[in-house]
Amino acid sequence: MxxxxxxxxxxxxxxxxxxxxxxxxxQPHAVSIVRSAVVQRRHVLLCGVPGIGKSMLAKAAFSLLGKPREEIRLRRNCQHPDRPEVVRLHTEEHDSVSHPPSELDTVYFAPDRLPFEIGVKMGYRCPRCGSVSFPNQAKCIECGAHKRCDWSDDESYHGLFRMLDVVGEPALNFVTDLREIGGVTYHVTYQRASENQIAVTRQLADGHDIDSSAGIESTERVLVGRNSRRFVRVSGSSPVELLGDVKHDPYGSAEGLGMAAHMRVVPGAIHEAHEGILYIDEIAALGPYQAHLLTAMQDREYAISGHNPLSSGAAVRVDGVPCDFILFASCNTENISSILPALRSRVRGYGYEVMLASHxxxxxxxxxxxxxxxxxxxxxxxxxxxxxxxxxxxxxxxxxxxxxxxxxxxxxxxxxxxxxxxxxxxxxxxxxxxxxxxxxxxxxxxxxxxxxxxxxxxxxxxxxxxxxxxxxxxxxx
Ligand SMILES: Nc1ncnc2c1ncn2[C@@H]1O[C@H](COP(=O)(O)OP(=O)(O)O)[C@@H](O)[C@H]1O
Ligand SMILES: [Mg+2]
Known part of the structure; x- marks a missing residue:
């Protein structure tokens, strides 16, 4: 040469x-191991001093991965608002939902599941205390307030609903509203079907109506988009960053009042790396969270819940959020003994430990x-x-x-x-x-x-x- x-x-x-x-x-040795590891979707632990190409290797590995096949979405759960449901959408299905049927079947549900402001308009919900009673009862059975009165001077936060404009108006038999569902705007009609039942029908909205739907909360949202970059780097030991979280909302999941639970869920790095690469710099620094990481690797799914016990987010949990990532972890030679033995053996059993040269x-x-x-x-x-x-x-x-x-x-x-x-x-x-x-x-x-x-x-x-x-x-x- x-x-x-x-x-x-x-x-x-x-x-x-x-x-x-x-x-x-x-680093020819490390390069050849990593190349084959990725094809087989194996985990890799890269050991060695800083600045010798560990992150470079992980990024090079990422360049070998194909496009993700799944998009992860969350759907509002009407029965249990604090348990949003996971929807795993395959790329092929994705294309079919862009042409939704123009009209969907009518569904029936109980009045207490109406969005708050719709419940008030239809005479079910008390604008002062929020409890539900029949529309023919002019006074709230809970707080005794007149349901069709202006409570805006009241101390309670439901006084906010002065903007609802229900004062003196009779309770409505049906209300039509614009809602965005999975990126598509519908006219949703809520109609009193019986004393205790609401019929809900949705119909595709015309193009010109779509603007006026701005701000209306969707019942489904994308948590990890199919075009998102699935190379996710974690450093430090924040459980929120690694495992996800649910944001606080002072109104909790009160129907139509606060921000619905599924909108407050924040994915963790493990979820954002689904089908991609999770790169953890200095894995030993994760400390006790290594055990959670191990569980995620074993189950390939991990529930997201609120981490702050004092927040309304703590009541929310989403089960079964997919997290099928390839782990690339870096470790300084001195810290190798601080890696959780079970995690290390998982990597060894399902992947490789590679030592990088420093000279x-x-x-x-x-x-x-x-x-x-x-x-x-x-x-x-x-x-x-x-x-x-x-x-x-x-x-x-x-x-x-x-x-x-x-x-x-x-x-x-x-x-x-x-x-x-x-x-x-x-x-x-x-x-x-x-x-x-x-x-x-x-x-x-x-x-x-x-x-x-x-x-x-x-x-x-x-x-x-x-x-x-x-x-x-x-x-x-
Ligand atoms: N083996 C290498 N080959 C080429 N460039 C390297 C190598 N190792 C380090 N570098 C350079 O140093 C930078 C930092 O390397 P990095 O991969 O982040 O190191 P580490 O993750 O091991 O701390 C890279 O962006 C690159 O410019
Ligand atoms: Mg690095």
């Missing part, structure tokens, strides 16, 4: 691959790899000039000294490429300040002094972590 140093003038002459796997330098031997091929890495970094950054050959030699010698400093290896090149990428970017910024069209060796040297400065002033060795924190968030992905 010939050295790229003999073939190029600047890093602009280096050919960089498009394939995200080929862009990963110095590589100084062969021509590997030196070429570092050169290609420099070219990739400049390409990705887009704001800095390329390096001339001598500047590249300088980067190679820094790569060598980093392998010596961090890993105690001679004749090796570092694979802590986030660190090396930082150096290239600083050198590029210095060249830009110098109005230089290419990055020269002196720019690399000055960049190295700058980046080393932090470490010298911090003998504890924590500087590595700190300089990492200073890097913008993008580099973590």
């Amino acid at each position: 010939t050295s790229l140093l003999e073939e190029i003038e600047t890093t602009a002459d280096v050919r960089t691959p498009e394939d995200p796997f080929e862009r990963i330098i110095g 590589m031997t100084k062969t021509t091929e590997n030196r070429n790899g570092i050169i290609r890495f420099v070219a990739q970094t400049i390409e990705e950054d887009g704001r800095i000039p390329h390096l001339n050959v001598d500047a590249v030699r300088e980067v190679l010698s820094v790569a060598e000294s980093l392998a010596q400093r961090f890993d105690g290896k001679n004749d090796a090149l570092t694979l802590r490429l986030r660190e090396l990428g930082g150096l290239v970017r600083i050198a590029g910024d210095i060249a830009v300040q110098d109005h230089s069209a290419v990055v020269l060796p002196e720019h690399v040297k000055r960049a190295e002094v700058l980046s080393r400065g932090i470490e010298v002033s911090d003998p504890s060795g924590l500087a590595y972590g700190r300089s990492e924190a200073a890097v913008s968030k993008d580099y973590y992905l």
Whole structure:
């Protein structure tokens, strides 16, 4: 193999691959395992120091996955408003619902399930206390209030319903309303069928009516859309982020009053990664939530409920929300013992543990790899000039000294490429300040002094972590 140093003038002459796997330098073992793992839908635990390509591997794996087949929706549950139902919609079905039938069967239900304001208009519900009684009873059986009076001065929050305009009006036998159901707008007619029964019919609304339906709550909503990006990254240990939540609403699920339960459900990362990849950075940091993650992996579905016990969201639960993801987890070598043993054995039984290298031997091929890495970094950054050959030699010698400093290896090149990428970017910024069209060796040297400065002033060795924190968030992905 010939050295790229003999073939190029600047890093602009280096050919960089498009394939995200080929862009990963110095980890051939990990690359080959990950490639086959994804095809078989296996979980992967990536171990190794920061900045060596763990996130890159997970993202490359994602590029091999096909489009998701399922969309996850939630439907309002009329019998149990606090138990919204899950609808798993296959892509093929999706296309058929875009042409819904124009009229649907009439359904019957009890007056207490009418939307609040419709219940008031039809004379069932008391606008003051909200309880339900027959329309022929002028006074509420619960609070004794006149059902057709203006209670707007009243202390209770039902006084809000002054805008309902029922004052003095007789109770209505039927009410028509516009509702959006699954993205389609219908005229919904509520009609008194018997003393205790309401007939509900829906009919497709005309196009020009659709605007006036704005703000009307739908009875079904998309939780995880079929076009959503199913690569989801989790860091930290928030159960809400991982497992989902139900937002608080001061009115709870009171019919027509608060926001319906199914609208308040927030999916967790495990659900958003359904059919895709869930990437957990530093899995040990999940602490006790690793057990929940394990359950989700075993069952491939996980209930969403409110996490704050003081919130009205705590009363809500959605069972069986699908979460059939491939787990990619990263772990620092020291933290491997903090991974829940059962979770680790699940990964081993149904996937792979891969150790990533932090350095590589100084062969021509590997030196070429570092050169290609420099070219990739400049390409990705887009704001800095390329390096001339001598500047590249300088980067190679820094790569060598980093392998010596961090890993105690001679004749090796570092694979802590986030660190090396930082150096290239600083050198590029210095060249830009110098109005230089290419990055020269002196720019690399000055960049190295700058980046080393932090470490010298911090003998504890924590500087590595700190300089990492200073890097913008993008580099973590
Ligand atoms: N093996 C590698 N090949 C090419 N670039 C790398 C490699 N490792 C790290 N990098 C560079 O460093 C950045 C951070 O890498 P990342 O994959 O987030 O590391 P990790 O997840 O192991 O902490 C990447 O965006 C890339 O620019
Ligand atoms: Mg990362």
